[in-house]
Amino acid sequence: MSDMERLCDLLFEVSNEDRLRILIRLGEGPMNVTGLSRELGVTTQEASRHLSRLGETGLTAKDPEGFHRITPYGELTLIQVQDLDFTSRHRDYFRTHVLSGIPGEFVSRMGELVDSRYLNDVMVTVHTIEKVLREAEEYLLNINSPYIASTFPLIREAYERGVEGRFIHTRDFAPHPVMEEQYRRGRDGIMDRLLTLLEERLVEEMDLVLYMSEKEVAILTFPLEDGSFDFHGFSSGDPRTHDWCRSLFQHFWERAEPKR
Template identity: 30%
Template sequence: MNDASSSDDEDIHITADLLYELASPSRLAILYELSKGRELRLGEVARALNLTMQETHRNMARLVDAGLVAKNTNGRFVLTECGMLTARQLNYFRFIAKHIDILRSYTLTRIPSVFMNRVGELVNCRVVHGVSVVLEKLKALEARAEEYINIIVAQAWYEEGKILIDRLSNGINIRMILTNSTIVPKEIIDSGIPKTMHGFKLKGVLQTRVAESVGAAVYVSEREAGLMLPNLSSIFDMNILFLSEDKYFHTWCSDLFMHYWNSADEAKGVERIVRIVE
């Protein structure tokens, strides 16, 4: 076995030992409680988590032995540096665990790796199921916007076009990213919506760009954000929407939008860059 393989082997065993210490609801709960920045005595932890003193002592001792928790000079327990770093990553696994059934059919792996590494920021959200409900929630998000709307458009629909025109008419700034595979129904192309939007674009209220491809669709206003993932066939079927007003979720979606916006080209004629369906 070469040195590199030996080092990898050792790293895997060390990592397995750490994950083994985390494989307990009680120990995870203790880490979460201490990650709130509080210094707690053993009894305070037990009461907060509804654990017996014996359970709390046993699990706290294991976390101390693992180097994740320490007792300070006041006799209170706090997270160590390793404990804080570990606790910050737990939301990553919480998101996966909460949505494991969805992730069997939908994928986050087509977004840039820097955003995959931050999926823990998405943990505080609700999931909307079904095309009709998803569309209603998106319409509500856009209709409530008072300052701006940033959208990565996977699939447009007529009612959304009318809502966006209403928002633009009320001075709401909209930035929109289309892709080469964005679906726009023919009824929109044949309506007056493209012409009206072009007028707002000339006024500078509406900005549009085209990205070659995107790994997710996002809908962001100043107060909330929505995230839509493609299915395993790379199709945005509008069946699942993650929705939240949580600041971390909002920041993640905003950052992803800006990542694609900064690398996208200015949009010209919509009819030439989208797939039109009857």
């Protein structure tokens, strides 16, 4: 059997909804045929047939007590299937948005975003960013997020609470004139001290917008095919999504140039 045939066999086995449900359930712990059929709502004959196929493929194994367990190969396959789960859930989004600026090691972990919430309304995105700003207690991480007038007072309040900020942006990024005016009006010495909590680094280009705190990812959005942004993307308080986004930020932060 060729490598391609093995891959096609594997994809065929996990393409069946009942077999995939069985594999996911066994990922939580071993079960016998009767328990699986009852929990998943299939007949014992169907469950037995699916388990036989999963066992032949090496995804599961049966122990002497009659319990079926997921194998290490099955666990690895299940993790990789989750990447496809996220992609398929949001196939309309990824038809028009590109990930060309995302390192391969992060693309291969896209399944970690599976519990994130899709935002397709700019106003909802803005409100989510405002919420994250209000609730931040430790830090704010920002990649190339555009200026939003309503967030400037919230950013100042966050710095007044001692929240630290890290901001990665392109060299041609410029504050909005309204923001500069508000900054000048606030030049009473307080703002200068608050800005010591903000650290900026520069990159030549960045095909990504990310805004997050220690608690929540407000928005993660990818560019359209022409390089522009519609600010539709993903938001989440899920720990796996948060870790993925924080790791991605750190990846770019370590490679960016400190602003002087």
